[in-house]
Amino acid sequence: MIEKEDPIISEEEAAQYDRQIRLWGLDAQKRLRGSRVLLAGVGGLGAEVAKNLILAGVKGLTLLDHEQVSEDSCRAQFLVPVTAQGQNRAQASLERAQNLNPMVEVHADPGRIEDKPDDFFLQFDATASFCTLKEALEVDWTSEKAKAGLKRTPVDYFLLHVLLKFRTDKGRDPDPQAFPEDSQLLRQIRDDVLEALALSTDLLNDDFISYCFAEMSPVCAVVGGVLGQEVVKALSQRDAPHRNFFFFDGRKGNGVVDFFGPK
């Protein structure tokens, strides 16, 4: 839990954080300064979020990731050295993450989030993860209201469903090395998912498949920037975080905030 004593901001911290203190105030910066954050997943997007939180000056950031550094890892993930292939991704990211701001306590944990006991999470004030809330996805699309809302719903929402099911079924993300089989499976899952939601398969046409296999650095940076700021908002208790999904489309430069879940 956030430490109860009012953390003191040193002169050096006040000078370094000056430009953001002018934005969200000294109290908010103190709350950040007393917060410990858990970041589950340090891929391209996770690395960007880590950067933004470390620069913001939280008390501690734990990088949790059980994956190993693969060939794909280092392309849009700038914390991992190229020589670190085969190492645990969180541990490989630690040094460069720490260098961004020596005043933050950065830790690496190679474990799996599913294996952590409940009290592991008690030491943190906020968690940012790249696993989603099941509830947010259990929307009943057969209702009239939902059908009416369908036109305005970003297609990416359904893409998310498909990717999550893939991850659940295969225990991994789509792999470029297995492109033909994985594409086939993605197509099938798309059909199953949309059918189960009682929606037409036209909603998400085959083209989506090509987008499931890579991360692109600038796109990670946009979403990482937004997500980083969401965590800061939650910790500093200054503003309400978005409700509750943000989708970014790098083709058009559009961002959309939408809400999914029980109202």
Place this chain on the structure above:
Amino acid sequence: MAVDGGHRDGSCDWDGRWNHVRKFLERPGPFTHPDFEPSTESLQFLLETCKILVIGAGGLGCELLKNLALSGFRLIHVVDMDTIDLSNLNRQFLFRLKDVGRPKADVAADFVNSRIPGCKVVPHFKKIQDFDESFYRQFHIIVCGLDSIIARRWMNGMLISLLSYEDGVLDPSSIIPLIDGGTEGFKGNARVILPGMTACIDCTLELYPPQINFPMCTISSMPRLPEHCIEYARILQWPKEKPFGETSLDGDNPQHIQWVFERSQERAAEFNITGVTYRLTQGVVKRIIPAVASTNAVIAAACATEVFKIATSAYIPLNNYLVFNDVDGLYTYTFEAERKENCSACSQVPQDLQFPPSAKLQEVLEYLTENASLQMKSPAITTTLEGKNKTLYLQSVKSIEERTRPNLCKTLKELGLSDGQELAVADVTTPQTVLFKLNFTA
């Protein structure tokens, strides 16, 4: 910084290094540009030929360099006239505590070159105005992370001056795309400008919010805000009391700020105003703009995406202006800014000045600075009279200012100007002089 990565095959590109970029360039897709043909040539172009200029190595610049280098761009120049300050470290993440005081361009280039094998960032610890057309002409795309509107307009004007027209038709090969990003606190924008073709910086000058300058009457007699008290101390009390002799107020001098702070507190007490703090005083005196890493990350990434799309011609670029705001929730919107028909920078339409012959030169000067579409800062006006070049008024050189100041009170007729006369106006907002035609009204 230890150099990253091994050289497995003699070059610095190990197997599969650019696979993530190849996915975008070497296969067809539903979102590509209609004219796009997948090939291996695009990637080679990025890696070996495409030259990008990044202007600014600060909040946006650091993020831009990261994004571009990770996306395969290797020939990058970066220009920045500033040195690193401690307050930069909350977002300009290529810099460390030990780098404070060093030139931003140099440190940024060193960092990226050490981290990304094969990337060659060339730094320039200079102002943009230190370079001429021959420098800018060498780049395929220019991307800006500037902190002033004047600098943007100057850059805009420079690229417009590079355009060549044959029989009135714009030669497309003379166009250098300009991607411009800007941020302030939680707000930001990114735009794509094709000089001579799409809306330029001056076409949409009125979009910029007016700079905050409190009216003098508020400052001197009716203050309500702590900022008014601080401006009172800065503008009125300091020149009058000269607390440190003839030295002008230096925002980086803690003693000066302390003096202004104390005077501001006294003034605030007089009017029952709360909120004057040392930090606020410093912010007002130095005109500090709040800044945070996340906004810069978002905007720089949007810009870098556009650089990638345009460099590869693989995707349709942003058309053409994106605004972003996460002050309260999140808002983003993209629209097509339109060209201004008579834009003083890019329209090639001769600019009109309508004045009666009895108008004083002072009025012309005021028009040039106050007109919303022109917003010049300190215009220098020259013309040709009797075959000779004559300076009517120039502010930036003291001796010439003194010599030409009497002209301000003279009428246009008295100055010997005639209907249809061409006036050449130079200003910091543009690298080229702007030609105006004087039209006498009744």
